[in-house]
Amino acid sequence: MITLQASEIAKIVGGELIGDDVSVIAPPVFDSSSATPGSIFLALKGEKADGHTYIDAAFAHGAVLALVTVPSAKRCIVVKDVLAALNKLAAHVRGALPGMTVIAITGSQGKTTTKDLLQHILESVGSTVAPQGNFNNELGTPITLLQCDASTKFCILEMGARHLGDIAALSQMAKPNIGVVLRVGTAHIGEFGSAEAVATAKSELISSLDNSAVAILGQYDPFTQKMQSLHDGKIITFGESTSANVRATDIEIREGRPHFDLVTSAGRAAVGLRIVGIHQVANALAAAAVATTLGASIDLIAGALSTAELHSKWRMEISEITGVVLINDSYNSSPESAEAALRTLVLFAQERGGQSWAFLGKMHELGASSRDRHAGIGTLASELGIDHLVCVAAPEYADEIGTDCAMDVHLLEGKSEALALVTQMRPGDVILVKASRAETFEEIAQGITDQLEKMLINVDEGESELR
Numbered sequence: 467m468i469t470l471q472a473s474e475i476a477k478i479v480g481g482e483l484i485g486d487d488v489s490v491i492a493p494p495v496f497d498s499s500s501a502t503p504g505s506i507f508l509a510l511k512g513e514k515a516d517g518h519t520y521i522d523a524a525f526a527h528g529a530v531l532a533l534v535t536v537p538s539a540k541r542c543i544v545v546k547d548v549l550a551a552l553n554k555l556a557a558h559v560r561g562a563l564p565g566m567t568v569i570a571i572t573g574s575q576g577k578t579t580t581k582d583l584l585q586h587i588l589e590s591v592g593s594t595v596a597p598q599g600n601f602n603n604e605l606g607t608p609i610t611l612l613q614c615d616a617s618t619k620f621c622i623l624e625m626g627a628r629h630l631g632d633i634a635a636l637s638q639m640a641k642p643n644i645g646v647v648l649r650v651g652t653a654h655i656g657e658f659g660s661a662e663a664v665a666t667a668k669s670e671l672i673s674s675l676d677n678s679a680v681a682i683l684g685q686y687d688p689f690t691q692k693m694q695s696l697h698d699g700k701i702i703t704f705g706e707s708t709s710a711n712v713r714a715t716d717i718e719i720r721e722g723r724p725h726f727d728l729v730t731s732a733g734r735a736a737v738g739l740r741i742v743g744i745h746q747v748a749n750a751l752a753a754a755a756v757a758t759t760l761g762a763s764i765d766l767i768a769g770a771l772s773t774a775e776l777h778s779k780w781r782m783e784i785s786e787i788t789g790v791v792l793i794n795d796s797y798n799s800s801p802e803s804a805e806a807a808l809r810t811l812v813l814f815a816q817e818r819g820g821q822s823w824a825f826l827g828k829m830h831e832l833g834a835s836s837r838d839r840h841a842g843i844g845t846l847a848s849e850l851g852i853d854h855l856v857c858v859a860a861p862e863y864a865d866e867i868g869t870d871c872a873m874d875v876h877l878l879e880g881k882s883e884a885l886a887l888v889t890q891m892r893p894g895d896v897i898l899v900k901a902s903r904a905e906t907f908e909e910i911a912q913g914i915t916d917q918l919e920k921m922l923i924n925v926d927e928g929e930s931e932l933r
Contacts, residue, residue, distance in 0.1 A: 467490070472489075472541065476543045481544055481551060484544060486541065490504060490506055491503075493613045494507070495529070501524040502529075505531075507524035507529040522540065552608050556609075566618050572625040572645075572668050573648025580753050581596055582596075586774035586775075587766070591766075593617050596622040597624055603628075604636065630667050630670075633674075637674035637675070644759060645680070646683075646756060651802040668689075677697075704748075705751065712729070712754050715727050722814045730754070742814075745803070750771050754767050754768075787918040789894060790918055791895070796905075807900050811896055815896040821894075821895045822895070822896050823856060823887075823898065824900075826856065826857060827860050827900070829901070837865065856887060857876065860901075881910050897914060
């Protein structure tokens with residue numbers, strides 16, 4: 467963060483400073499234990515906790531200023547709304563760093579992976595700031611922006627939305643130089659009501675761009691393609707068709723990982739991703755399109771994509787335990803990402819010669835289409851030849867699976883029942899664990915890992931027993 471006096475901050479956010487003036491040299495935090503020397507503590511009031519009760523703890527960890535709505539005995543700035551004040555401060559810092567390039571990424575699927583890939587590319591070009599995990603809302607976006615200082619060359623922001631107008635507000639604050647829309651899918655359709663409404667929310671990023679900014683649009687759905695009409699400035703497209711400005715050709719899957727030739731106006735270069743899933747090609751192309759726009763060479767981009775690994779937890783994490791491969795994709799789920807994960811599972815199982823196990827939990831925020839969307843994924847699993855569909859507290863997946871289906875369907879009520887299936891697994895088997903975040907399926911992934919590590923597998927007899 468750029469250094470600011472507390473008195474300056476009070477003027478920027480329209481608040482009252484209580485206490486003596488001080489230099490603020492570190493970005494804001496909302497967790498008192500994360501405070502660092504010279505930082506600001508955000509006393510946010512939530513449903514379960516009031517940040518005002520943690521002010522002393524934040525100062526004990528090094529905070530020198532608090533943003534509050536109720537006066538404190540510690541040095542503070544009193545405002546009507548802490549979150550609104552935070553956004554004003556972030557907008558000020560953005561304006562104070564005109565030489566910094568801000569890249570904003572939105573879409574129904576792939577934001578965090580694209581951010582991770584792009585960060586890996588840009589870090590070889592200049593100082594880059596990006597959010598940890600999927601810190602992409604009205605709190606995470608300004609905090610990420612406030613981590614920037616005069617040395618920052620690139621700032622990557624994820625922009626998510628819960629309501630219409632959310633992304634427009636974030637864009638007004640961050641003023642992106644490059645806006646990226648990956649694709650419009652059915653994630654959050656329960657909140658927005660329709661795919662068209664989801665598209666409207668995502669399109670706010672493009673319609674908010676200045677004419678001098680660059681819009682980068684995926685070719686993976688009709689909604690995103692139509693967003694070209696919303697921007698009068700430069701537009702770059704990415705996809706797998708010959709019409710895309712940045713495209714992939716000669717795509718192959720090796721050990722679940724995509725290999726392809728990256729094609730741009732600068733030429734052609736081979737890419738071999740270290741991350742799994744055919745759907746990662748689109749995310750890599752989006753990152754490549756941004757880097758191309760910023761002047762990075764195609765060789766640098768291809769090389770960086772081929773060495774990048776994901777920083778974010780529980781997203782297509784691959785591990786092998788006693789000969790069994792576990793694909794932990796438990797961070798979140800939607801119909802599009804579930805389909806991509808199932809296709810990856812099949813590829814891995816085919817290569818290893820074992821059985822495929824899909825442990826699936828509920829996909830949230832699908833609204834009235836929830837039952838049909840779950841049933842569609844279950845039917846797809848059957849069509850793909852998945853050996854075991856394990857539905858944990860989500861029987862809807864099996865609603866349209868016929869009685870003549872060769873796939874074994876396990877309808878289970880809880881996680882303990884799911885873990886009991888581990889004793890049936892053999893070397894060469896491949897397991898996928900996937901559900902929406904609220905289902906906490908990382909617990910199943912960890913439980914499977916723990917069970918497998920305890921198992922003594924007799925390869926000759928094909929029997930398993932617990933140690």
